[in-house]
Amino acid sequence: MKLRGGIDLGGTKIQAVVVDEQHRVVGQARQLTPNTGGPRDVAMAMAATLQEAAQQAKVEARQLAGVGIGSPGLSDARRGTVARAGNLPGWQEPFPLCAALSESLGIPAYLGNDVGVALDAEALIGAGKDCDSFIGVFWGTGIGGGVILHHERWLGRGSSGEIGHMVVKQNGAKCACGRRGCLEAYAGRRSMEARARLDVERGVKTELFAIMKKKGRTQLASGVFAKAIEDRDKYTIRLLDRAVQALGIGLASACNLLDVEAVVVGGGLGSRLGQPYADKIAAAMLPYLFTRDHPPKVKVAALGDLGGAIGASLLVPGKTPPS
């Protein structure tokens, strides 16, 4: 039985998995992404993380059929290079990530886009596996996503799936991308954090930052929001309701255009807040939805935190279809 490796390269952490032919995770490991040095240091850390996952699966990395990588930035699958990975140290120029990993691990390496491979995993073995078509939205630091049509990712000219930059309000809030009124400007974790910091300066009361400190964090991570909701912090509930409203509008617009069967909500916030918030998003979509009498299902991504790494493992050729 041939095992495969998958690595999800994030700005904060590197997540590696080893999966079997039925896509079951038989080993996993996680390390912090180096925040100094350059691409070569990141590649070394990635190799080490995969070695650790392989160890847990009781194999050596060089026995794997190959390793897939889900990468941020501009990934060129054919060349195996990644460029302009803004959240990674010193990574502007194209770096031959596949060659580096392949050399260090002794197995072939394959490259894909981080959001894209996570979406592929949800489509093949996750929340979307019974859907012919769905929209995937990764609700995290930013808002990424993609469109699955007839079980395949629609790529367009290469830049499709920018759900976070659908406009929900003409002349609306300023987005980190420089545009105005983007969904991400209302619902992205980073935007919500910026707003919360501003509101606290203005004297608004919230437990968010106390929870952040208690958790030893310097940012309002998804877990911080989840805890504040659990504690019924009124400000956080309002802030998330505003995000949910924007998500409802953006996703309803997307569904009015494409009439897909389902919406799959993943990402840090999507996974942490779970089905109760997926249901809130479904309710927020309803007033704007053309198919109000038969709305698309809104589901939480099934693969959670490991979706990116499992999706990356799908890049390794020779996988069997899911049972």
Next chain:
Amino acid sequence: MKLRGGIDLGGTKIQAVVVDEQHRVVGQARQLTPNTGGPRDVAMAMAATLQEAAQQAKVEARQLAGVGIGSPGLSDARRGTVARAGNLPGWQEPFPLCAALSESLGIPAYLGNDVGVALDAEALIGAGKDCDSFIGVFWGTGIGGGVILHHERWLGRGSSGEIGHMVVKQNGAKCACGRRGCLEAYAGRRSMEARARLDVERGVKTELFAIMKKKGRTQLASGVFAKAIEDRDKYTIRLLDRAVQALGIGLASACNLLDVEAVVVGGGLGSRLGQPYADKIAAAMLPYLFTRDHPPKVKVAALGDLGGAIGASLLVPGKTPPS
């Protein structure tokens, strides 16, 4: 050489064409849609209009390979029935339109959705024929449209392409559909007319209604808007700029989601206002577009007023591929 018939059934007019195997129009006729009676009267008028188009093509209708119908309302292609055609007289219950026309003309009849067939025509032989993917937007009384992906219409669960009901402004203007902030509420001809009537009551100055009367119309038809623009009526310019802004936002959102190659603008207003307004729409999209450095082309629909009828003729089987 086998000729085909096509009929575009509209709330105001019935447009019929006869086309040859290269989709060239060899006969055409237009009649007003009966506004009294019921579906059977409409079907009779449709048959008469096609007879007239056939006469112009120097054939008899019964010599045609068949006739395609692009219909508003709920069309059931398999059963050949149309229901809930709100703009047509007494047409709520399903009526067997194909059977009625087939019987009256002595040739097989085929049914499709009016916007859908017009879009198919633009995709096959019109402005989209060199595009693998594009968004078609029919800018008229309302705002319809559709999505062409890999040269085919994406249908979703059967209700896709509702571009007019993409939301461009949270808590925005009330739309005729009952929802808020829809693109159509800003850019649909009917919405713009309602707004203009209200503004005139409030004392705003515009030549729109004088032009309407001069043209012997009771509504602000597309031609009325076009003439007012030609006359540089300031109010009309502002009203259309507001529509263009909303179109820019909605279409940019759609393109951020799908990254298609082009946007094709048709419909009464789209065709009348032509490329200068297509260029304005392109400019309005730009600030919201993720692919700002390589924006999709924005083109005017190539088949104009006849697009619906030509598209309907494509429903007749046995057509040859375009040369």
